[in-house]
Amino acid sequence: METVHIRVNGREIEAREGEMLAAALLRAGFKVFRKSPGGSPRSLFCGMGTCFECLIKVDGSWVRSCITPVREGMEVEVEED
Amino acid sequence: MKRIEPRHLQVQVLVVGGGIAGLSAARTLAEEGSEFLVVEEYPFLGGQYLRNREGYRPRDTRTRRRGFKLLDWALERDEFWTSSLVLGCYTENGERQVAVSRGGEVFLIRPGKMIIATGAREKFLPFPGWTLPGVVSVGAVQALIKTSGTLPGREGIFAGTGPFLLASAHEFKKAGGRVAGIFELNSRGRAMSFMPFLLDGEKLREGMKYLLSLGNRLKFGWRVERVEKKGDGLEVRLVKGRKRHRAVVDFLAIGHGFSPNTELAQLCGCPVEYSAGLGGFVVKTGEDLGCGYGIYACGEVTGIGGARKSLIEGRIAALSALGKKVPSALLKRRERELRFARALNTVFSVPSHLWKEIPDETVICRCEDVTMGDIKKAVKEGFYLLRELKETTRITMGNCQGRTCFPILTEYLRSSGISPQPMSVRPPVKPVEMGIFVSR
Numbered sequence: 045m046e047t048v049h050i051r052v053n054g055r056e057i058e059a060r061e062g063e064m065l066a067a068a069l070l071r072a073g074f075k076v077f078r079k080s081p082g083g084s085p086r087s088l089f090c091g092m093g094t095c096f097e098c099l100i101k102v103d104g105s106w107v108r109s110c111i112t113p114v115r116e117g118m119e120v121e122v123e124e125d
Numbered sequence: 126m127k128r129i130e131p132r133h134l135q136v137q138v139l140v141v142g143g144g145i146a147g148l149s150a151a152r153t154l155a156e157e158g159s160e161f162l163v164v165e166e167y168p169f170l171g172g173q174y175l176r177n178r179e180g181y182r183p184r185d186t187r188t189r190r191r192g193f194k195l196l197d198w199a200l201e202r203d204e205f206w207t208s209s210l211v212l213g214c215y216t217e218n219g220e221r222q223v224a225v226s227r228g229g230e231v232f233l234i235r236p237g238k239m240i241i242a243t244g245a246r247e248k249f250l251p252f253p254g255w256t257l258p259g260v261v262s263v264g265a266v267q268a269l270i271k272t273s274g275t276l277p278g279r280e281g282i283f284a285g286t287g288p289f290l291l292a293s294a295h296e297f298k299k300a301g302g303r304v305a306g307i308f309e310l311n312s313r314g315r316a317m318s319f320m321p322f323l324l325d326g327e328k329l330r331e332g333m334k335y336l337l338s339l340g341n342r343l344k345f346g347w348r349v350e351r352v353e354k355k356g357d358g359l360e361v362r363l364v365k366g367r368k369r370h371r372a373v374v375d376f377l378a379i380g381h382g383f384s385p386n387t388e389l390a391q392l393c394g395c396p397v398e399y400s401a402g403l404g405g406f407v408v409k410t411g412e413d414l415g416c417g418y419g420i421y422a423c424g425e426v427t428g429i430g431g432a433r434k435s436l437i438e439g440r441i442a443a444l445s446a447l448g449k450k451v452p453s454a455l456l457k458r459r460e461r462e463l464r465f466a467r468a469l470n471t472v473f474s475v476p477s478h479l480w481k482e483i484p485d486e487t488v489i490c491r492c493e494d495v496t497m498g499d500i501k502k503a504v505k506e507g508f509y510l511l512r513e514l515k516e517t518t519r520i521t522m523g524n525c526q527g528r529t530c531f532p533i534l535t536e537y538l539r540s541s542g543i544s545p546q547p548m549s550v551r552p553p554v555k556p557v558e559m560g561i562f563v564s565r
């Protein structure tokens with residue numbers, strides 16, 4: 045399987061070509077993806093594009109990371125706990 | 126900034142959704158020599174059941190073999206648009222136009238007929254702590270494994286109701302995970318009453334496989350009471366009558382059945398109706414799966430019944446859309462699947478009083494942090510119409526447009542004696558980046 049490299053909050057991590065961004069983030073130890081309006085930590089929940097809990101910024105636009113495949117050189121921002 | 130000029134297209138039949146129902150419809154359309162286009166939001170074809178990934182081709186049941194054959198057929202053709210979202214329907218000069226967002230462009234498609242196969246999502250009985258990272262849906266565990274070969278943790282608990290708990294736990298165990306427990310909400314006796322509905326070899330064999338692999342982990346009558354963060358893991362507290370159970374695990378997977386994705390059909394003018402036996406609000410169709418306006422619906426969107434129902438209905442919808450006669454044998458097979466569906470959704474449902482017992486502190490609308498307490502307060506003040514509840518609490522007003530909380534709200538209101546009200550849906554069917562409409 046080909047390896048691709050993405051940057052998360054400035055840190056480079058490895059991902060597997062064809063996998064979804066949320067999976068790569070979880071494997072790299074990013075457990076929290078964002079905060080709710082009330083400030084509580086959120087992460088992958090439905091895994092199928094329904095709940096919008098995995099919303100993060102990729103190259104400046106918001107995506108649902110559970111249905112967004114990784115791409116070489118992606119710049120990703122997550123809100124850490 | 127200038128506006129993007131939408132591109133115009135015409136097609137004989139537009140199929141929305143590239144899951145097993147959409148694929149089955151497409152195959153029939155092709156066999157009948159009709160022109161068609163399938164639009165699929167995900168970056169892959171196959172929907173929840175097949176989830177296309179290179180090298181992932183289990184062929185252990187007939188339905189799966191049939192499904193993957195359809196998928197491999199579709200992958201060779203170019204009438205399938207992935208990473209493309211159908212935004213909604215508009216009528217212009219008496220003609221229907223369907224807006225599709227694809228690769229930063231908007232396409233306006235004028236279909237002769239339209240087949241809606243938008244599938245279903247999972248449904249949940251919430252409890253305090255269900256928004257914590259590490260609490261995931263049962264489907265998310267399967268999706269992580271199937272699409273990315275990733276486990277949500279080393280050890281986990283599966284809780285909720287229905288055979289899907291076992292299917293997902295089995296997948297997790299096969300991939301090397303440790304199943305700390307599977308906690309079915311309903312009693313053993315109730316679950317056993319489902320046995321006669323495993324009417325044929327295929328489903329029975331699948332069930333037996335799961336039971337042999339995980340039967341010793343399966344407990345009946347248990348419900349998750351709350352979850353808290355504990356070090357790097359989660360402390361899960363479960364109850365069964367007076368009995369209590371506590372465990373610390375890496376993750377908790379939950380699922381309480383499915384709810385059809387009727388939003389797009391509603392935007393296109395199709396009627397919906399509430400049917401507890403079919404999983405909640407479903408698209409209302411005739412026997413030919415037509416719902417008027419040249420629109421047909423098939424698969425989970427007409428009622429939760431599993432992959433084989435979707436296969437059969439895809440064929441029926443395609444034949445009907447082309448004005449062909451549907452063989453009565455096919456209609457009979459659909460009837461059989463519907464009987465199975467009704468049994469499934471009835472046996473493995475959440476007992477009504479549990480919706481009422483959700484503690485006030487529990488978040489119901491995850492997008493807007495609306496709690497059960499907020500909803501109860503509004504209902505007490507006399508706001509129980511959906512429109513009023515939205516205005517007073519902001520429930521369903523977040524990014525997911527109520528996809529997660531609306532089924533919960535519906536069941537809560539129903540348990541309090543308030544009859545279910547369909548959601549009013551506005552275009553676009555999902556929030557889209559403004560960038561799609563404005564080029565830079």
Ligand SMILES: Cc1cc2nc3c(=O)[nH]c(=O)nc-3n(C[C@H](O)[C@H](O)[C@H](O)COP(=O)(O)OP(=O)(O)OC[C@H]3O[C@@H](n4cnc5c(N)ncnc54)[C@H](O)[C@@H]3O)c2cc1C
Nearest residue numbers: 142144145146166172173174211243244264424425431432
């Ligand atoms: C997480 C999950 C796991 C499941 N696992 C099993 C299983 O193991 N066995 C089983 O028998 N059943 C399973 N089911 C039930 C399953 O839904 C059906 O068996 C089968 O997948 C239904 O096929 P379908 O084509 O009706 O729906 P789906 O497979 O859900 O396909 C619907 C497709 O429509 C697409 N779509 C929706 N809206 C739009 C739009 N506006 N524009 C473009 N595309 C859109 C979706 O992205 C999706 O790919 C599962 C369901 C879920 C939710």
Ligand code: FES
Nearest residue numbers: 089091095096110
């Ligand atoms: S986890 Fe629900 S949309 Fe991604």
